[in-house]
Amino acid sequence: MPRPILATVYPAALSHNLERVRASAPDARVWAVVKANAYGHGIERVFDALRSADGFALLDLDEARRLRALDWRGPILLLEGCFEPRDLELCSRLGLWHTIHCNEQIDWLAAHKTQLPHRVFLKMNTGMNRLGFKPERFRAAWTRLNALPQVEEISLMQHFPDADGAKGISTQLARFEAVTHDLPGERTLSNSAAILRHSDLLAGRSDWVRPGIVLYGSAPDFPEHSAADWGLQPTMTLASKLIGIQQLAAGETVGYGSTFVAEQAMRIGIVACGYADGYPRHCSTGTPMLVNGVRCRMVGRVSMDMVTVDLTPVPQARIGSEVTLWGCARNGAVLPIDEVAQAGGTVGYELMCAVAPRVPFAPLV
Ligand SMILES: *Cc1c(COP(=O)(O)O)cnc(C)c1O
Numbered sequence: 001m002p003r004p005i006l007a008t009v010y011p012a013a014l015s016h017n018l019e020r021v022r023a024s025a026p027d028a029r030v031w032a033v034v035k036a037n038a039y040g041h042g043i044e045r046v047f048d049a050l051r052s053a054d055g056f057a058l059l060d061l062d063e064a065r066r067l068r069a070l071d072w073r074g075p076i077l078l079l080e081g082c083f084e085p086r087d088l089e090l091c092s093r094l095g096l097w098h099t100i101h102c103n104e105q106i107d108w109l110a111a112h113k114t115q116l117p118h119r120v121f122l123k124m125n126t127g128m129n130r131l132g133f134k135p136e137r138f139r140a141a142w143t144r145l146n147a148l149p150q151v152e153e154i155s156l157m158q159h160f161p162d163a164d165g166a167k168g169i170s171t172q173l174a175r176f177e178a179v180t181h182d183l184p185g186e187r188t189l190s191n192s193a194a195i196l197r198h199s200d201l202l203a204g205r206s207d208w209v210r211p212g213i214v215l216y217g218s219a220p221d222f223p224e225h226s227a228a229d230w231g232l233q234p235t236m237t238l239a240s241k242l243i244g245i246q247q248l249a250a251g252e253t254v255g256y257g258s259t260f261v262a263e264q265a266m267r268i269g270i271v272a273c274g275y276a277d278g279y280p281r282h283c284s285t286g287t288p289m290l291v292n293g294v295r296c297r298m299v300g301r302v303s304m305d306m307v308t309v310d311l312t313p314v315p316q317a318r319i320g321s322e323v324t325l326w327g328c329a330r331n332g333a334v335l336p337i338d339e340v341a342q343a344g345g346t347v348g349y350e351l352m353c354a355v356a357p358r359v360p361f362a363p364l365v
Contacts, residue, residue, distance in 0.1 A: 002360065003272050004240050004241035004243070004272050005238070005239070005240040005272050005273050005277055005359055005360075006238075006239050006240070006359070006360055006361070006362055007236060007237065007238050007239075007355055007359050007360070007361045007362070008236065008237045008239065008327070008328075008361070008362040009041050009042065009045045009046065009235060009236055009361060009362075009364065010233070010234070010235050010236070010237075010328075010365075011045075011046070011048060011049035011364055011365075012049070012233075013217055013233035013234060013235045014041075014046055014049035014050055014215060014216075014235050015049045015050070015052070016232075016233050017214055017215045017216070017217055017232050017233060017235065018030065018032065018049075018050055018052065018053060018211075018215055020214065020230070020231050020232060021192075021195055021209065021211045021214055021215065024195050024196055024199045025190070025195050025199060025202075025206070025209045027203070027204060028190075028206050028207060028208055028209045029054035029055070029207060029208045029209075030053045030054050030055075030208070030209055030211065031053065031054070031055045031056065031057040031075075031077055031188070031208055031209065031210045031211075032050040032053035032055070032056050032057070032211065032215060033056075033057045033058070033079075033210055033211060033212035033215070034046065034050070034056050034057070034058050034063070034067075035057070035058040035059050035060065035063070035079065035212070036353045037063065037353075038216075039212060039213065039215075039216045039349065039352045039353055040236070040278075040352040040353040040354065040355045041216065041235065041236055041352065042361065043058075043063055043066050043067060043070075044066070044070065045361065045364060046215075046235075047067070047070050047072070050215065051072070054074065054075065054208070055074055055075030055076060055077060055097075055208070056072065056074075056075070056076050056077070057076070057077040057078075057079050057210055058076070058077075058078070058079065059078055059079045059080040061078070061087055061090055061096075064076050064078065064090070064094060064096055065090075065094065068094050075097055075119075076094070076095075076096050076097065077096075077097045077098070077099070077121060078091070078096055078097070078098040078099060079099055079210075080099060080101070080131060081098045081099035081100055081101055081105050082098055082105055082108060084108075085108040085111065085112065088108060088109060088112040088114070088118075089112075091118060092112075092114040092115070092116065092118070095116075097118070097119040097120065097121060098118065098120055098121070099120070099121045099122075099123050099131070099157060100120050100121065100122050100123065100141070100145060101123040101125075101131035101132045101133070102131070102133070103141065103144075106141065106144055106145060106148075109145075109148060109150050109151070110148055110150065112150055114150055116152070117149065117150055117151055117152035118150055118151060118152060119152050119153050119155070120145060120151055120153075120154055120155070121154075121155045121156070121157045121188065122138070122141060122142055122145060122154050122155070122156055122157065123157045123158065123159075124138050124156070124157070124158045124175075124176055124179065124180070125158075126158045126159075126160075126171075126172035126173075126175045126176050127161055127171060127172050127175065128159050128160075128161040130159075131159075132157075132158065132159075135175050135176075135178070135179045138179050138180070139179060139183075142154060142183060153185065154184075154185045155185045155186040155187070155188060155207075155208075156176075156180050156183060156185050156186070156187050156188070157187075157188045157189070158172060158176050158189055159191065160172050160189070160190070160191060160193070160194050163190070163191060163193035163194035163197060163198060163220075164193035164197070164220045164221040165221070168197075168198065169194055169198050169201065169202075170201070173189070173201065173202075173205075176189070177205075186207035186208060187205060187206050187207050187208070188206060188207065188208035188209070188210060189202060189205060189206040189209075190202055190206050190209040190210060190211075191210055191211070191212065191220070192211045192212055192213045192214040192215075192220040193220035193221055194209075195209050195211055195214065196214065196220065196221075196225075196230055197221065212349075213348065213349055214230070214232060215235070216235045216236065216348075216352055217232045217233050217234040217235040217236075217337075218232070218336075218337050218338050218341075218347075218348030218349065218352070219232065219338055219348070222336075222338035222341075222342065222347075222348070223338070223342060226336060226338065227336055227338060228334075228336070234326075234327050234328060234334060234336065234337065236326075236327055236337070236352055236355075237324060237326065237327025237328050238273070238277075238278075238279070238324075238325040238326050238327060238355065238359070239322060239323065239324050239325065239327070239329075240271050240272045240273040240323045240325065241271070241272060241319075241320055241321060241322060241323055242269040242270060242271060242291070242309075242317060242318070242319050242320065242321045242323060243270055243271070243272045243306075243319060244269070244270035244319065245267060245268070245269055245270065245311070245317075245318065245319060246267070246268050246270070247265070247266075247267055248262040248265065248266050248267075248268060249262065249265055250262055250263060250264045250265055253300075254268060254299050254300035254308050255299075255300035255301045255303060255308055256300075256301050256303055257300075257301055259284065259285065259300055259301055260285050260299040260300040260308075266310060266311075266312055267311040267312070267315070267317075268299060268308050268309060268310055268311060269291060269308065269309045269311045269317055269321070269323070270306050270307075270308055271289070271306060271307045271308070271309055271323045271325075272305070272306065273305075273306070273307055273323070273325055274302055274303050274304045274305040274306050274307060275302050275303070275304055276304045276305060276356060276358065277305075277355070277356050277358065277359050278351070278354035278355040278356040278359065279302055279307065279325060280302070280340075280341070280344035280345075280346060280350075280351060280354070281301075281302045281344075282344040282345050282346065283298060283302055283307075283340065283343050283344040284298070284300070284301060284302070284343075285297065285298060285299050285300060286298065286343065287340060287343035287344065288335055288339055288340065288343065289307075289309050289323060289324065289325060289335070289340075290322075290323065290324035290329045290333055290335050291309060291311060291313075291314045291317050291321055291322070291323055291324075292314050292316070292317060292321050292322055292329070292331070293322070293324070293329035293330060293331030293332070293333040294313050294314045294333070295313065295333070295335070296309050296310055296311065296312075296313050296314060297309070297310050298310075309323065325340065326339075326340045326351065336348075337351055337352065
């Protein structure tokens with residue numbers, strides 16, 4: 001028998017979450033962001049459920065190739081553009097739309113020989129200070145691009161650093177509009193947090209939205225809002241089973257470092273899941289976990305291949321009992337990935353992206 005750990009992806013939940021995005025951005029076209037192998041879900045696994053999106057956005061050229069291999073003929077946007085000049089050949093061949101965020105990328109495009117001109121997304125750095133042209137350099141870049149025969153159409157793009165928090169989006173929006181108000185071209189402004197939290201301010205301003213995490217059923221602003229608050233459904237379960245049970249006497253400890261000490265006699269379960277499966281090692285005593293669909297708490301440290309759980313709430317648990325690390329249990333109980341992430345000092349994004357290659361995925365239902 002293979003080790004009992006298993007990840008499951010729910011296509012119906014992906015489709016539901018895409019509809020949730022459309023409800024918040026009814027006038028915009030939707031880029032389904034599928035970078036990082038669809039946030040760890042697998043591009044091939046999410047493709048059918050998300051194919052009613054207007055386009056797919058990602059940043060790895062090989063992932064773009066995989067989408068074309070699925071026979072996706074619609075738009076694909078490279079969110080970071082080309083990494084070197086020869087990437088432009090693949091853009092021409094596969095008809096990829098690409099971001100332009102620096103002058104070097106314009107130089108490469110100017111030197112590129114192509115039969116069909118490219119659709120490009122010129123990115124402004126409105127304050128995130130990762131990729132993009134500063135507002136005062138943006139129009140010069142636009143003018144340069146606009147003069148190139150290699151360019152078919154220029155769209156305008158920016159990314160919000162604080163759409164999930166109290167600072168909001170108004171500073172970035174004002175910077176963007178001050179520079180672009182009289183430029184032609186489609187706009188793409190919003191990530192998940194902006195779509196959910198700032199739909200009023202953004203209505204009519206974004207021709208394309210770029211949701212990632214909402215599609216995968218995690219709240220971009222947890223714990224202020226949960227995924228359920230936003231009407232999102234979990235799209236991934238990480239499940240395993242109990243492979244051992246220990247009876248502890250008061251004063252006995254569990255695992256490396258002996259960090260957990262039993263205050264009284266108790267049963268603990270040993271779960272076939274560890275940090276080598278992508279479960280965060282920063283989770284420790286108190287992290288929630290479901291056993292037979294009943295909420296329990298992890299105890300001790302996460303080790304490479306195992307974690308340990310307090311079985312006090314489930315006296316009937318035995319070897320082989322179902323353990324839900326995050327997602328949905330068979331009895332319908334849900335353990336939000338965001339709660340587990342918070343217990344490990346991280347975000348749902350990181351957990352889904354980190355599911356290790358050794359974890360098998362269930363066939364789609
Ligand atoms: C990843 C990414 C997104 C999606 O972000 P979410 O927070 O997952 O919605 C949108 N735009 C860009 C440029 C990105 O890199």
